[in-house]
Amino acid sequence: MQTQLKILHYIPVYAPAWQFGGPVLSVSQLCEELAALGHQVEVFTSNTGLNNQPELPLNQPVIRNGVKVTYFQQEPGIGIHCPGMEQAVTARAREFDIIHITGVWQRTSGAACKAAKNQGIPYVVSPRGALGPYSWQQKTAKKILYYLWQERFNMTNAAGIHYTSKQELQECHWLKLPGKSFIVPNGLNTEFWQPALEAAKAWRKSQNLSEDDFILLNVGRLHHKKGLDLLPQALARLRHLNWRMVFVGGDDDGTKAKLQQQFQSANLSDRVIFLERCEPKKLPAIYSAANLFVLPSRHENFGNVVVESLACGCPILISNKVGLHNEVAERGVGWVRSRVASEWTEAIEELIQFPSKMQKVISASKKCVESTYSTKKTALQMGSYYLETINKQYINESKI
Structure with a gap:
């Protein structure tokens, strides 16, 4: 004691x-x-x-x-x-x-x-x-x-x-x-941050997303630091695949308008959903509904959203500027890439086409969160x- x-x-x-x-x-x-x-x-x-x-x-x-x-x-x-x-x-x-x-x-x-x-x-x-x-x-x-x-x-x-x-x-x-x-x-409270599968189905339905849609998710404030401008570049080369991009968070510095313009220029506006920030109690359902959490930050000392996502059973793809990238790579609980759009395109394409590769990572993630976070x-x-x-x-x- x-x-x-x-x-x-x-x-x-x-x-x-x-x-x-x-x-x-x-x-x-x-x-x-x-x-x-x-x-x-x-x-x-x-x-x-x-x-x-x-x-x-x-x-x-x-x-x-x-x-x-x-x-x-x-x-x-x-x-x-x-x-x-x-x-x-x-x-x-x-x-x-x-x-x-x-x-x-x-x-x-x-x-x-x-x-x-x-x-x-x-x-x-x-x-x-x-x-x-x-x-x-x-x-x-x-x-x-x-x-x-x-x-x-x-x-x-x-x-x-x-x-x-x-x-x-x-x-x-x-x-x-x-x-x-x-x-x-x-x-994080591992009793609170848990997969919420039924709530996830309801959330998908509320957003007119089908069970077949591969949902890419980002949660957090929209800010230059988060490096989100890399995503339109990476996803523009994947329009032949069935994916949707969901952002959940308030706009801090005009990043939302810039992202909307980028997606519009790439003719991808109909693939993207912007939602306002919400209270933590609503997030487990959203994480659980997503197929892949993406965080291409320019800098992040830690990345709470990374652990939240892992706890809810959603695999992660993060940049090597996110504070947890060393731990993620060492524990094998996600994918880490540099901030190069082509690397993200390749990684996302592979995971959409071969989703079975995520199952082992999901299993390891739950154990990692319980033992460490x-x-x-x-x-x-x-x-x-x-x-x-x-x-x-x-x-x-x-x-x-």
Whole structure:
């Protein structure tokens, strides 16, 4: 049995603000499982993205799925400006054994790092891809200046740096951060993420898709980073086969219009369905209805949707820029290709024509998810690293 810890998770957006992507789901699931294991878990966050929930109490704790969460009022300003959140962590840092901060390039993070440092509380930072090469290529000059001004302090004073994949750790090696580096993958609730075959049939029918249609699926925000512009190029050479492409997710940066134009130019508009983002509870049926999940990202520190798809029995084809590509290749639970359209054309064509090749992968995927990515497994790993980090800091302090 693990030692019970008092843990503060400090993150600018939290469940149920699902529109902000993977970290919201993965952090909330981690917090819930840590609480289920007996740890005292609190979350400080903002109400960003939750304006449509006026019944949500602000600036006071509520219990959400066993976790004490305080949603602080977001104030006008650049980025996520939440003074109440910053004041709370400054006032209460000493109450916790460890503080886990999610949010690089976030103005709220500095207050937590400073409070922990000043009050002698070890803290862990999860970059979640924000220090990877793709991120540095966006607004590079501003990020260099901000890193030197604020983020370098946040990262170099962290007792631990949490990475979600081998790729993410390797990408950050050049920063030479002194805190302990460790990998804990994002976990998922394997009781929730399961094949939903009857619901899948109903979903196909609702979208006018037949049982014979080979469905290619992508779930997640439509954004340049996701590399979705590769798909029209790859699929244009496969118009002789019976496939449909389904996108599920909100448009972040005009990518949807660009994709629509690409598919129209290739005379493939009638093969493509765009659906708005939906709550996680609706996704198992959609994953289960698909034949192949595709993620040609330019960069992805982990890829929650990859594990969700595997858990629901849908095979995956991902780029070698997705954080999990090493693990996928090593475990034989999917196909990995570089971001070259012809490679994707060849892979998709082979799987459409020889679907039996996917059965062995589907079987291996279920075992992999249960053994490696269940929330209980990942929460136990995280709890162990928390305890190791805490003990190391106290040993170091005793030597001073």
